[in-house]
Amino acid sequence: MEKELRHLQERRRLVLSGGGEKRIEEQHQRGKRTARERINMLLDEGSFVELGTFVQGDLDDAASLDIKNPGEGVVAGCGAIDGRRVYLFAQDFTVAGGSLGEMHARKICRVLDLAGQNGAPVIGLNDSGGARIQEGVCALNGYGEIFYRNMLYSGVVPQISVIMGPCAGGASYSPALMDFVFMVDEKSHMFITGPQVIEAVTGETITMEELGGAAAHNSTSGVAHFLASGEEEGLKQVRTLLSYLPSNNVDDPPAASPQEPLLDGEELMGIIPDDNDKSYDIREIIRRVVDGSVFFEVHEQYARNAVAGFARLSGTAVGIVANQPLVKAGCLDIDASDKISRFVRFCDSFNLPLITFVDVPGYLPGVEQEWGGIIRHGAKILYAYAEATVPKISVILRKAYGGAYIAMGSRSLGSDLCLAWPGAEIAVMGPEGAVKIINRRELESSAEPEKLLRELAQGYRERFANPYIAAARGWIDEVIDPRQTREYLCRAISIVGLKRVQRPPRKHGNIPL
Ligand code: HXC
Helix, strand or coil: CHHHHHHHHHHHHHHHCCCCHHHHHHHHHCCCCCHHHHHHHHCCCCCCEECCCCCCCCCCCCCCCCCCCHHHHEEEEEEEECCEEEEEEEECCCCHHHCECHHHHHHHHHHHHHHHHHCCCEEEEEEECCECHHHHHHHHHHHHHHHHHHHHCCCCCCEEEEEEEEEEHHHHHHHHHCCEEEEECCCCEEECCCHHHHHHHHCCCCCHHHHHCHHHHHHHHCCCCEEECCHHHHHHHHHHHHHHCCCCCCCCCCCCCCCCCCCCHHHHHHCCCCCCCCCCCHHHHHHCCCHHHCCEEECCCCCCCEEEEEEEECCEEEEEEEECCCCHHHCECHHHHHHHHHHHHHHHHCCCCEEEEEEECCECCCHHHHHHCHHHHHHHHHHHHHHCCCCEEEEEEEEEEHHHHHHCCCHHHCCCEEEECCCCEEECCCHHHHHHHHCHHHHHHCCCHHHHHHHHHHHHHHHHCCHHHHHHCCCCCEECCHHHHHHHHHHHHHHHCCCCCCCCCCCCCCCCC
């Protein structure tokens, strides 16, 4: 046994040292940590349990200590974050560039299966040169098996990807199939085809960073949801995200102790400008309503005319969706539609109540939007809100016009409680546009059309757009003092929080993708 034990220890040492000292040194020189260092940084201290330590692709002499690719370029297992179980894998760039072969994929599939079967989140730390070229179709098949499981456990357990190095070609599709993608600034790159191939095919020249860096995917493509300035910050963000999420689709989100907002709720009276066409930052309102004034934004830099993220109300984790008047006046466009509907569906999958703050002049007009398919994309928001069976509560702060009123968590789409601030305007369209249609003749024959327009618009506001019309029909449950928004929302969660809804049986719906 002594001899076998020595062999075991030596074998373990070899696997733990990955690609060896030189490769580890190179990894550090690039400003990157090794797979094991990252795991230790992410998990609660001492909680990591490795699985498949001795998996290897080359079976020529499996008993020898001459291991070709220690650990097959990926470290897999389970551990704890804030005392809650998670499953994870971390690709090891020091071993064959973290490239994915058959057994590398099998280790990832195993943690995905364990996560799904045990109802715990799965986290992938990606740093890989993609499909291991020498393994050909076996590597491709490995990706396929991962994608299959990403689909299988979608909506069952949260799936999180952190891109910490290259993630090229089809390899980017596993993160894309997961719920949230984090990217580390200047160290991570994602693309289907890299700069050289693009130049050869289309003649476009672009750097790797411009094409597929964290900034590009967080602000332009929307592929990534979070941008971290470094590895440590990225892993900390993952821990924060998990603090809002249940471990699986039948658990409740973790409860926290209630906290009053740090920012003064009295100030809610003065945030919306008197001039209805002036903008303000919706986050100033959100932060004055939620626990500790902490709002954890998702897709912060993408489609900034909409805002989505997590917060707590009286200790209960909630998903928050809002229009952002600071950008494009808060109109809904194609990208905002994708951002909102995906977030709503995530919250619905994982039992997070949805709070919607509405200040929306409409869907964004324009040829580009129409040809880009705003009808198809905008329909996703309608579908997602209507489909969601979690508690849905909305607050109309100012404008709520047309189809966008319906889309943003209206009662007609099944919201449980709708509140409005006294200055809310709920109507088919904005006052000026409306009176130009219904008072066209008067305006054309007026000696002072501008003055008349203003008067008519004011009359329209009072007569057709005030919130008491909606309240009279029951589409608004309560018109509230802005300073009582938090109190009403906390109460609303307790009123509708135990809701259970059964839908007609079907295989699945057909969301307009
Ligand atoms: C096998 C690979 C590899 C790969 C890297 N290596 N990628 N081995 N298969 N895909 C090996 C290198 O040979 C090298 O080994 C070591 O990893 C480190 O790589 P370097 O090139 O020295 O590192 P660096 O200069 O930092 O460049 C990293 C890189 C580059 C940008 C990732 O290696 C690269 O471009 N790799 C290929 C990327 C790619 O096109 N992958 C296929 C995508 S298509 P040695 O022993 O020499 O040090 C794909 C299809 C999936 O993935 C489809 C799923 C549906």
